[in-house]
Amino acid sequence: MNDLSIYQEKILSLAAENKKSNAIEDYNRSFEVKNPMCGDEVKVRLKLINNQIEDISAIVRGCALCEASAGLVVKLFKNKEMPSEKLSEEFQSWLNSSDQEIPKTLPIEMDVFRPIKEIKNRHKCITMPFEATVKSVKR
Numbered sequence: 001m002n003d004l005s006i007y008q009e010k011i012l013s014l015a016a017e018n019k020k021s022n023a024i025e026d027y028n029r030s031f032e033v034k035n036p037m038c039g040d041e042v043k044v045r046l047k048l049i050n051n052q053i054e055d056i057s058a059i060v061r062g063c064a065l066c067e068a069s070a071g072l073v074v075k076l077f078k079n080k081e082m083p084s085e086k087l088s089e090e091f092q093s094w095l096n097s098s099d100q101e102i103p104k105t106l107p108i109e110m111d112v113f114r115p116i117k118e119i120k121n122r123h124k125c126i127t128m129p130f131e132a133t134v135k136s137v138k139r
Contacts, residue, residue, distance in 0.1 A: 010112045015064040018071030024057040031136035033128045040066045040125055044073070044132040053077045053137075058129050065122055069113070070129040076107055077133060085138060088131040095123045 027045040034041045040062030047055040056078050058070035077083060084090075090105050095117050102111040113126050 008115075011068040012064060014069075014071035014075075014112070015067035018058065018060065018067050018074065021057060021059075021071075021074065023059045024055050026055065027057075029136040031132045033132040033135075035062070035066075035124050035128060037121075038063065038125065040128060042066060042070055042128045042132045044070075044129065044136050046077075046133070046136055048082060048137060051082050053080055053082055056133070058132070060129070063125055065113075065116065065125040066128055069126040072109060072112070073129040073133050076109060082137045083130075083134060085134055088127055088134045091130055092123065092127050095127070096120075 023043065024045050024047065027047050029048050030043065030045045032041065032043045041060065042062070043059045045057050045059075046053050056074050058073045060067045060070045084105075087106070090103065091110060094103055094106060094110075095113070100114065100117075102108060102114070116122050116126055
């Protein structure tokens with residue numbers, strides 16, 4: 001098994017796990033992001049109390065990459081402090097850079113998307129759930 005297949009396995013596992021989840025009903029923040037180029041849609045709902053994300057869901061109508069990214073958002077932020085407002089910008093910046101190593105400012109789990117760095121037209125698919133999370137917190 002090569003490195004790329006390990007990444008693919010992790011991405012597909014995240015996507016499958018998120019696909020089974022339901023939208024939370026008890027929430028006080030939400031944001032929806034749509035990608036008009038490919039049709040992906042992400043709806044993030046979260047319950048934010050005292051800067052803590054008590055619960056979160058990220059429901060996707062779209063590709064496996066978007067679904068996997070949404071699954072990672074839920075894993076990273078449920079029962080955690082709200083993410084930095086710069087998180088989605090830093091993620092996008094890393095994806096566009098030639099640096100292979102993930103910056104220390106980003107959660108190491110986001111490294112699962114390293115193989116996608118070379119596929120520029122799929123960046124939006126994996127950044128949308130992070131963008132929606134940050135924007136829902138800001139509202």
